[in-house]
Amino acid sequence: MVAGQGTTPTPAPVLPPRSEVGAVGWARANLFSSWYNSLLTVIASAAVVLGLWFGLNWVVLDAEWGVIETIGGRFIIGGYNTDQACPGNDCFWRPQAALLMTTALLGMLWVVAGGVVGRIAMAVAAAAALCAFLPYSMERMGLDVRLLLLANLPALGVGWALARYTPVGKPRWVLVTGVSVFLLTVVLLRGIPGVWGLQPVPTLYWGGLTLNLLLAVAGIALSLPLGIALALGRRSDLPIVKLLCVAFIEIFRGVPLITLLFASQHLVPLAFPEAFPRNSLFSAGVVITLFSAAYMAENIRGGLQSLHPGQAEAARALGLAGWQTTLLISLPQAIRNVIPTIVGQFISLFKDTSLVYIIGMVDMVEIGRTFILGNPEYRISTKEVFIFIALVFWAFTYGMSYASRRLEQRLGVGTR
Amino acid sequence: MATTPRALTYRGIPVWRHALIIRWVVQIVSALVAVTLVVWFFANIVGAIQERDIPAGFGFLSREYQTPIGEHFIPYESSDTFLYALLVAAINTVVVAILGVILATMLGVLIGVARLSGSWILSRLMLVYIEFFRNVPLLVQLLFWFFIVLTLPPVREGYVFFDRIYVNNAGISMPGPVGSSLASASAWLALAAVSVGLGVLVHRVLTWREDRTGRASYPLAAGITVAVACGAAAWLIVGSVVGEAPLVISSPEPYGRFGRIGGGFTIRAGLLILLIGLVIYTSAFVAEIVRAGIQSVGRGQTEASRALGLSGIDTLRHVTFPQALRVIIPPMISQYLNLTKNSSLGGAVGYTDLTNVAITMTQTAPAVSIFLLIMLAYLAMSLTWSLIGNLYNRHIRIVGG
Amino acid sequence: MNGLMKLVIAATLFLAPMLLIACSRETPEQTSDPAAAEGSRLDAVKARGNVVCASNNGIPGFGFIDENGNHVGFDVDLCRAVAAAVLGDADAIEIVPISATEMGATVQSGDVDLLVRTVTRSSSRDAKWGNFAYTMYYDGQGFLVRKDMNVPSVLDLEGAAVCVTQGTTTELNLQDFSNQYDLGIQAVTFEKTDSAVEAYRNGQCDAFTTDHSGLYAYRSSLPIPDDHIVLPETISEEPLAPAVPHGDEQWYDIVNIVMSMLVYAEAYGISSDNVPTAVTGNSKVDRLFGLEGSFGQETLGISRTAAQDVIRSVGNYAEIYHRSLGDDGIGLPRGDNTRNALWSAAPCSDCPKGGQIYASPLR
CATH class of the missing domain: 3.40.190.10 (Periplasmic binding protein-like II)
Structure with missing residues (x-):
């Protein structure tokens, strides 16, 4: 638009031709703007139509979804509530209680972060509550289970109200609550010897999606402090410190996780004294944390590098000491800048937790695979099982990356 | 009461605030902590090794491995040593990594460009592809493809195209070059490599001259001609000295009671599944990188180029892409590194990659030593990728920018 | 390039100690076992209240998970038999499913009480891993x-x-x-x-x-x-046998004798539904079930009537075989003259004789 002089009379508005507006105009601009775009549109449309036709046909008519129903809750908690893991099968409420706490935490986050987090919190609570109405017989899914699932809706409300109307709603307290919920979840799942109703369940039987989520959350949370330390070390001008940090980071980033996991099975029991737990979960936790810390360090280093040097200089000019500058000025900004990256790392760590099958842990993928291969009558439904698992993973990872993108917009990363 | 003024003599910085001393103390303390941790870990390991009588050492490397390796690209017998078997396995990983990187880049660039296509529906379709395949764990995808490839017909009922190409659930077999004898084949391959080197040299010299004098001398054509001519000459020389062609085309053919396919060049099911999985997974990431790279190029660049009369394809090729490359290359290198590391999932679909063979080896050899070796191998691969990335970055650096 | 060099040096520094470890022991030598010093495994098991068995969850017949999610199978039953003998409760077991590649390290570490995972016994495994009890199944x-x-x-x-x-x-x-x-x-x-x-x-x-x-x-x-x-x-040749960690002979003896009990009970026609609780008059049967005399229960540290618990809750060898491997299981034939039939020198016409499953006399 040419900046017009004030004297020029404004011409009467000329409406664009009909072919440029509305549905036709949109189609012309976005589908048939040139001959090759038209060709591509036709080919792509044909692909979509064919894909949908055969896909829906298969989903509705040919696929045997019964296998998903048969595996059912095992996808979520693995062998946790079997006779061997929990004699009497009355441990089901423990993962459920953990879920309730998580929903309440999401409710609190809703207040703190708002927007997309609220929608995700509602979706999680609604999905859990909907599970209460699954058409299982009452013997397979008792009233107690259904009620606990339904309780997720009030739990969300409680969390929301707590954060909204009490001082717990400060981000600091939400963080503290989050850490407590995680620790409580672990204690609840593990059990306490001698306490009625909390009989210990060996980590061997922890499985399914719970295991994937637990490992990913623990990996990210524990790797954050380690990653910060490594990032600072790598940026420091102290040669020995820098060398050590670079070595750690590059070794853990250069070797595949599956190799590290398998090595851990041989090395972790040797490297830790007998007092430490000797189980695959512990080995997996250690390796996933170290692996994640190496990536975390690089992300945080990126965040630190993106800061304008003026920030640190201003802090120094105000008389802050070196460590004060780092802790109070640089790190908070750096971490805020890399939150989307950390979410991305969490997503890829979550996907990577499926590799724990190599050390005999039964995560969600392994549950599906062992079920198919151990129950030959369901071999025909292999595709269904893997598509279901893929969709569950996809729902989680896509949800998280969507939330992170919205969060990025809200935080205004890169715009300040 | 009069207060005595404090003497204003300068006593120097107190020891505990002296920057140099703090630096060294911090360094020494952190080094000590790190060393203590490492020593503690390794002392525990050594102690446990001695206590539990776990074998260690590298003596096993010269022993016979005595175990089959499903896929191998260099000749392998079960009587070969552990060291050689590790080499075979490392080559398996390298082959998958190279093939995967090439294919994933091609597919990824295609999808990334299509994602920005003027056709809304194509762009959406690609968005679905990207968002689906990069958000589902690679292991799930590999297992899915594993079961899909198994649904192909078995070898005796497999598809045969042109009487030469066999497709079945054991893999794809096609005609391929085979050395008629090790000596002649390797002699010719060495000479061919020299010929290619000569061709490159000619190309560079002519390019340099063209840049200096501005006279067209067709460097690419000349280079290729030189390389082909020298290669052909080498072929004739080697052929006449040995008395047979260095390489012959071998066609796959069924043999024996079970109708297995022998001869030619075979991509076995394990490699096929791993490649499909890795390429589709990685291409989704590559596509996103390419899209971001292209979008990072200012709109004005494209508009200027269109104003100069360049077509859409030419704009992409000569204006957008070269500039986008600077943004694309660093994340791309890290994707290549990821692909290399992800190839360690080969074991899940029946491909004998480095990790897979190493895991098998721990049955009959000291685990600690084997992990050390394969860690070094993976580190070497990742260093190679970083090196390539660094070199390329230097190559495309904006001169005088 | 400078950074790269640094990286190489750093990696070398980091890996050097590992290299030392890897080279530190070329020839293994015999060392004392930690378990022996800490007290007997039997006491540990009793204090813990369960027997930890490394087994499998994916081999039909031997060790797998049934549709209710429970560990069942031939190997699992052997584990249950040991638990019944030692603790009087066949269900006091914990099954640790392990892969074939982990067997050696698992039993060497002494973290489990028993390895029952279709393990082939062999001289080098006997020397390196642990002690192998009687062969319970002859495979190939x-x-x-x-x-x-x-x-x-x-x-x-x-x-x-x-x-x-x-x-x-x-x-x-x-x-x-x-x-x-x-x-x-x-x-x-x-x-x-x-x-x-x-x-x-x-x-x-x-x-x-x-x-x-x-x-x-x-x-x-x-x-x-x-x-x-x-x-x-x-x-x-694949003779499958349970293995126990080195260094505790009492525990090894217990496992061996429990295996004998199963075979013995079959040889004398005692199954889970006719376990004698009073003196039968057959001195061999009475001795087995702790009704008269002793076969060494006191020395082993198990109850006099351990065999009653074992056979009542797990059954004799034939029952275990039938349940998991035989017609009720995966359909492995066990004819009179196959290797997995009983060997017996008893002077009766209908006793099976041709096999290799055999228990040393309990007396």
């Missing part, structure tokens, strides 16, 4: 092929592609066999046995090889088992 590696391929013998497998699980002696035996008879067998290896079977079922391989017991088990899991046959010959 064989081949499963499609009936319509008309393969009469293993020697007709020339040029076949054979699916095999990696990380086991199976792979090694297959290679040896192929080399010995110059058969040019093409091994297609898989990380998991399940995947190997799946590949065989879909015709990616012409044959599937593992131990005979496994072949019958997997055959029964195929859609039409009768389309497949197990070739009669075996190419290896």
Whole structure:
């Protein structure tokens, strides 16, 4: 638009031709703007139509979804509530209680972060509550289970109200609550010897999606402090410190996780004294944390590098000491800048937790695979099982990356 | 009461605030902590090794491995040593990594460009592809493809195209070059490599001259001609000295009671599944990188180029892409590194990659030593990728920018 | 380039200690066992209240998870028998499913009380891993092929592609066999046995090889088992036996004698539904069940009537076999003259005699 002089009379508005507006105009601009775009549109449309036709046909008519129903809750908690893991099968409420706490935490986050987090919190609570109405017989899914699932809706409300109307709603307290919920979840799942109703369940039987989520959350949370330390070390001008940090980071980033996991099975029991737990979960936790810390360090280093040097200089000019500058000025900004990256790392760590099958842990993928291969009558439904698992993973990872993108917009990363 | 003024003599910085001393103390303390941790870990390991009588050492490397390796690209017998078997396995990983990187880049660039296509529906379709395949764990995808490839017909009922190409659930077999004898084949391959080197040299010299004098001398054509001519000459020389062609085309053919396919060049099911999985997974990431790279190029660049009369394809090729490359290359290198590391999932679909063979080896050899070796191998691969990335970055650096 | 050099140096520094470790011991030497010093394993088991057995959750017949999610199978029953003898409760067990590659390290570490995971006993494993109790099942590696391929013998497998699980002696035996008879067998290896079977079922391989017991088990899991046959010959000897960690002879003796009890009970016709609680008059039976005399229960540290608990809750050898491996399980034949029948010198006409399953006298 040419900046017009004030004297020029404004011409009467000329409406664009009909072919440029509305549905036709949109189609012309976005589908048939040139001959090759038209060709591509036709080919792509044909692909979509064919894909949908055969896909829906298969989903509705040919696929045997019964296998998903048969595996059912095992996808979520693995062998946790079997006779061997929990004699009497009355441990089901423990993962459920953990879920309730998580929903309440999401409710609190809703207040703190708002927007997309609220929608995700509602979706999680609604999905859990909907599970209460699954058409299982009452013997397979008792009233107690259904009620606990339904309780997720009030739990969300409680969390929301707590954060909204009490001082717990400060981000600091939400963080503290989050850490407590995680620790409580672990204690609840593990059990306490001698306490009625909390009989210990060996980590061997922890499985399914719970295991994937637990490992990913623990990996990210524990790797954050380690990653910060490594990032600072790598940026420091102290040669020995820098060398050590670079070595750690590059070794853990250069070797595949599956190799590290398998090595851990041989090395972790040797490297830790007998007092430490000797189980695959512990080995997996250690390796996933170290692996994640190496990536975390690089992300945080990126965040630190993106800061304008003026920030640190201003802090120094105000008389802050070196460590004060780092802790109070640089790190908070750096971490805020890399939150989307950390979410991305969490997503890829979550996907990577499926590799724990190599050390005999039964995560969600392994549950599906062992079920198919151990129950030959369901071999025909292999595709269904893997598509279901893929969709569950996809729902989680896509949800998280969507939330992170919205969060990025809200935080205004890169715009300040 | 009069207060005595404090003497204003300068006593120097107190020891505990002296920057140099703090630096060294911090360094020494952190080094000590790190060393203590490492020593503690390794002392525990050594102690446990001695206590539990776990074998260690590298003596096993010269022993016979005595175990089959499903896929191998260099000749392998079960009587070969552990060291050689590790080499075979490392080559398996390298082959998958190279093939995967090439294919994933091609597919990824295609999808990334299509994602920005003027056709809304194509762009959406690609968005679905990207968002689906990069958000589902690679292991799930590999297992899915594993079961899909198994649904192909078995070898005796497999598809045969042109009487030469066999497709079945054991893999794809096609005609391929085979050395008629090790000596002649390797002699010719060495000479061919020299010929290619000569061709490159000619190309560079002519390019340099063209840049200096501005006279067209067709460097690419000349280079290729030189390389082909020298290669052909080498072929004739080697052929006449040995008395047979260095390489012959071998066609796959069924043999024996079970109708297995022998001869030619075979991509076995394990490699096929791993490649499909890795390429589709990685291409989704590559596509996103390419899209971001292209979008990072200012709109004005494209508009200027269109104003100069360049077509859409030419704009992409000569204006957008070269500039986008600077943004694309660093994340791309890290994707290549990821692909290399992800190839360690080969074991899940029946491909004998480095990790897979190493895991098998721990049955009959000291685990600690084997992990050390394969860690070094993976580190070497990742260093190679970083090196390539660094070199390329230097190559495309904006001169005088 | 400077950064790269630094990285190389750093990596070397980091890896150097590992290198030292790896080189530190070329020849293993005998060392004292930690368990022995800390008190007997029997006391530890009693204090803990359960027997920890390393087993499997994916081998039909031997160790697998039934539709209720419980560990069952031949191996699991052997573990239950030990728990019944020591603690009086066959359910006081914890099953640690491990893969074939972990067997050695697991039993060496002493973290488990018993390894019952279709383990083949061999001299080097006996020396390195732990002590092997009586052989409870005689197995051997064989081949499963499609009936319509008309393969009469293993020697007709020339040029076949054979699916095999990696990380086991199976792979090694297959290679040896192929080399010995110059058969040019093409091994297609898989990380998991399940995947190997799946590949065989879909015709990616012409044959599937593992131990005979496994072949019958997997055959029964195929859609039409009768389309497949197990070739009669075996190419290896695989005596399967439970193993215990080195260093505690009392525990080793207990496991051995519990295995004997199972066989003994079968030989004397005692099954879970006719366990004697009062003196029967047959002195051998009475001694076994702690009704008269002793076979050494006091020295072993188990209750006098341990055998009653074992047989009542787990059954005798025949019952265990029948339940998991026989007709109620995976359909492994146990004819009178197969190796897994009882061997007996008893002067009766209907006693089985031809097998190799045998218990040393309890007295």
